[in-house]
Amino acid sequence: MIAILGAGSLGRLWAASLNPGRAAFIARPAEPPRAAIRYRFRPFNGPESIIEVPWLRAGDNPELILVTTKAGDTFGAIAGVIDRFPQSSPIILFQNGLGSQQTVTAHWPYRPILAASTTEGANRPEPDLLVHAGTGDTWIGPMTKSAGSYLNKAVALLSAGGLTIHPEQTIRQRLWQKLIINAGINPYTAILDCPNGDILASSLYRDTIRGLCRELSDLMRASGQGEETPEALRHRIETVARKTARNTSSMRADVLKGRTTEINFINGYLARLGKDFGIRTPVNQMLTEQVQQLSSH
Ligand SMILES: NC(=O)c1ccc[n+]([C@@H]2O[C@H](COP(=O)([O-])OP(=O)(O)OC[C@H]3O[C@@H](n4cnc5c(N)ncnc54)[C@H](OP(=O)(O)O)[C@@H]3O)[C@@H](O)[C@H]2O)c1
Numbered sequence: 001m002i003a004i005l006g007a008g009s010l011g012r013l014w015a016a017s018l019n020p021g022r023a024a025f026i027a028r029p030a031e032p033p034r035a036a037i038r039y040r041f042r043p044f045n046g047p048e049s050i051i052e053v054p055w056l057r058a059g060d061n062p063e064l065i066l067v068t069t070k071a072g073d074t075f076g077a078i079a080g081v082i083d084r085f086p087q088s089s090p091i092i093l094f095q096n097g098l099g100s101q102q103t104v105t106a107h108w109p110y111r112p113i114l115a116a117s118t119t120e121g122a123n124r125p126e127p128d129l130l131v132h133a134g135t136g137d138t139w140i141g142p143m144t145k146s147a148g149s150y151l152n153k154a155v156a157l158l159s160a161g162g163l164t165i166h167p168e169q170t171i172r173q174r175l176w177q178k179l180i181i182n183a184g185i186n187p188y189t190a191i192l193d194c195p196n197g198d199i200l201a202s203s204l205y206r207d208t209i210r211g212l213c214r215e216l217s218d219l220m221r222a223s224g225q226g227e228e229t230p231e232a233l234r235h236r237i238e239t240v241a242r243k244t245a246r247n248t249s250s251m252r253a254d255v256l257k258g259r260t261t262e263i264n265f266i267n268g269y270l271a272r273l274g275k276d277f278g279i280r281t282p283v284n285q286m287l288t289e290q291v292q293q294l295s296s297h
Pocket of ligand 1: 005006007008009010011026027028068069070071073076077078080094095096118119120121122123250262
């Protein structure tokens with residue numbers, strides 16, 4: 001049994017991909033018992049089907065716990081249920097950005113905690129419809145010392161669902177690489193309210209991207225993430241923006257739906273890191289503040 005904390009888009013994608021009966025959602029503490037969650041699943045290819053996922057029962061001992069809450073909800077969500085599970089239960093964190101993973105591992109350093117970086121795309125255009133909008137890859141790697149010995153088992157359990165999973169010993173590096181791309185695309189799309197490709201011609205982007213990439217390069221070096229020139233980072237950001245030109249970023253989608261964005265775990269995380277290292281990050285700070293203002297309206 002694989003337990004999933006966070007019955008949103010990504011959680012439902014995992015539940016749908018695992019064989020029937022293999023997944024259960026973890027309810028919030030003190031949530032009254034409810035009927036199983038039922039939804040329509042529209043796969044990337046093929047016909048729609050109905051998925052029914054039960055709630056985990058008291059005393060169930062999952063082989064794996066997937067945490068698919070938004071970054072800002074993650075610590076609280078885990079803290080509310082973790083005492084139900086033995087110290088040896090492996091936990092995989094699926095959050096975008098950085099910062100939430102560090103908070104969780106700092107709080108439970110002796111638990112086997114892994115992190116995932118995924119390029120799968122899922123969304124819920126209607127409450128009871130889950131669309132697998134884009135297929136991709138998922139990398140999983142250990143965040144705490146005790147997690148190393150659970151990696152292969154976790155990869156095997158999740159691969160059985162048919163999604164493409166890779167073990168990744170240097171998962172922090174991979175999370176950083178995704179963070180760079182998210183930091184260089186998402187806030188612009190949210191502020192400008194445009195698809196990814198359209199940011200490139202905007203004056204906001206053109207006036208600030210050099211400064212942003214300088215900050216990203218300095219922060220990577222200070223964090224031991226290697227040397228990458230600002231120009232190389234800009235090239236990578238723009239390649240992805242062009243490849244995904246018509247896509248709406250999750251940050252823009254959150255703003256449009258009036259939901260809290262993950263800006264505090266993307267540019268906000270980088271601005272906080274800058275303070276720790278004594279590196280000035282005016283562009284990350286400006287982008288963070290502008291997106292925060294959008295969500296508060
Ligand atoms: N969707 C994707 O394609 C995708 C791809 C890559 C990475 N990610 C990352 O994966 C994470 C989840 O994304 P998502 O798109 O699945 O978000 P989402 O659709 O908002 O799902 C999050 C779910 O967590 C639930 N939740 C919040 N607090 C909880 C708690 N204390 N206990 C139990 N459940 C709780 C929410 O319930 P309520 O709605 O009731 O609050 C919601 O159903 C994010 O960090 C995102 O960046 C997503």
